[in-house]
Amino acid sequence: MPGLTNYPPFPDNVPTHPLLVVDYELLKAGDEEEINTFWTAATTLGFWYMKNHGADELVSEMFDMGEETMDLPFEEKMKFEQGDDGMSFGYKAPGANATDETGARDTVEFINISQDDALAFPTPVHRTYPSTATARMEHTIRPFIQHSVAVNRTLMEILGKRLGFREGTLAQLHGLDETSGSEARCIRNPPRPGGISEEKAALGAHTDFGSMTFLHNRLGGLQVMPPGSDRWQYIKPIPGHAVCNLGDAMYIFSGGILKSNFHRVVPAPGAQAVLPRWSLAMFTRPGDSVVLRALTEESSMVADAVASAPERSIFGSDQTSKEWFARRIKYQRTKNQKGPQTWRQSRGTEHRPDAA
Numbered sequence: 001m002p003g004l005t006n007y008p009p010f011p012d013n014v015p016t017h018p019l020l021v022v023d024y025e026l027l028k029a030g031d032e033e034e035i036n037t038f039w040t041a042a043t044t045l046g047f048w049y050m051k052n053h054g055a056d057e058l059v060s061e062m063f064d065m066g067e068e069t070m071d072l073p074f075e076e077k078m079k080f081e082q083g084d085d086g087m088s089f090g091y092k093a094p095g096a097n098a099t100d101e102t103g104a105r106d107t108v109e110f111i112n113i114s115q116d117d118a119l120a121f122p123t124p125v126h127r128t129y130p131s132t133a134t135a136r137m138e139h140t141i142r143p144f145i146q147h148s149v150a151v152n153r154t155l156m157e158i159l160g161k162r163l164g165f166r167e168g169t170l171a172q173l174h175g176l177d178e179t180s181g182s183e184a185r186c187i188r189n190p191p192r193p194g195g196i197s198e199e200k201a202a203l204g205a206h207t208d209f210g211s212m213t214f215l216h217n218r219l220g221g222l223q224v225m226p227p228g229s230d231r232w233q234y235i236k237p238i239p240g241h242a243v244c245n246l247g248d249a250m251y252i253f254s255g256g257i258l259k260s261n262f263h264r265v266v267p268a269p270g271a272q273a274v275l276p277r278w279s280l281a282m283f284t285r286p287g288d289s290v291v292l293r294a295l296t297e298e299s300s301m302v303a304d305a306v307a308s309a310p311e312r313s314i315f316g317s318d319q320t321s322k323e324w325f326a327r328r329i330k331y332q333r334t335k336n337q338k339g340p341q342t343w344r345q346s347r348g349t350e351h352r353p354d355a356a
Helices: 024-028 032-043 056-070 074-078 115-120 131-135 137-163 169-173 248-253 270-274 300-307 321-332 340-347
Strands: 021-023 047-051 090-092 109-114 183-189 203-206 212-217 222-224 242-246 263-265 277-284
Touching: 021 024, 021 032, 024 032, 024 137, 032 047, 032 137, 056 109, 056 131, 056 137, 056 183, 056 277, 109 115, 109 137, 115 137, 115 183, 131 137, 137 169, 137 183, 137 212, 137 277, 321 340
Parallel strands: 021 047
Antiparallel strands: 047 242, 090 109, 109 183, 183 277, 203 263, 212 242, 212 277, 222 263
16 A cells, blocks of 8 residues: 555565666755766666655655545546547556557556646646545645656756756746646556566556656566666665656757666565555656757757767657657557557657667
8 A cells, every 4th residue: 555664675586777876955956976976877777766855745645645546436537537549647547558569458557647737726728637636636736746847847957957958948848838748647556466477567668758757666666678788677666765767858859868768667576566566756748849859959969969879860850749749648558559560659769779
């Protein structure tokens, strides 16, 4: 359960990948050593632990909201289902998404709350939500989203400065005055003692769709495949530390300098597998009208990276963030699966050899 504090220990006999740890308070203060560590993480794996982020109390309240929502009758939750047309906001039932090109179904259920809807509440921008979410919109969901937005924008601005962008460039691309795919997601995956086969991984291998992910886990299950490796490795959850990662938009804006790495979610390992696995994420994504292309005019570093890239097509795309995101959401839905080509359309990273 989300409120539990004494979980079975994460096992010491599974392969794990160490992440660099950054201190958010030191980053905000402009500590150069901490910024160097952050830059290293962002340009190698694209994942890092972050401490002193100030969100722990809000995270606990969001997990309570998630539990209250998942405890609703299935028929009630389905009144707020995402649908099959490319909208991400709302409830997603177990099995609604494919996890690979064979059409294998996922096992997770989650509720996505649009940043736009939370900030404009009680006026709907995209849709309405279950009563459990509505009841907590002002005092739980909105504060969590506002805090997460501030964290993600701070991190993006630090990276933008290192890339040579003008101050505020990335903030403008993620402005709150335009609708976007930014959302908070609370996820429940059922307990799976004994694990599952590779073919039935809870969430298929993927890169994240947007710019920055602020993730909170209580149990293991998140895995990454480091560049140059063919083995999945667990990311060990550490109390008080968020797991943060970059998404494909930052990969594109930076000409591939910043990394958006493949990851997946499988059942928690060892004794943790007997419990439901809960996680909470804030996905910050560019404004709907933002064209996903490398910002070569903003930075000679980015221009040089694009010039030397073996495959440049993604860096000159004319797709907007809204078009790109909706395509990925639509074609990962089980009902839209029509074979391997449909699956590839859901990836959004067809230009990358490691996305095959």
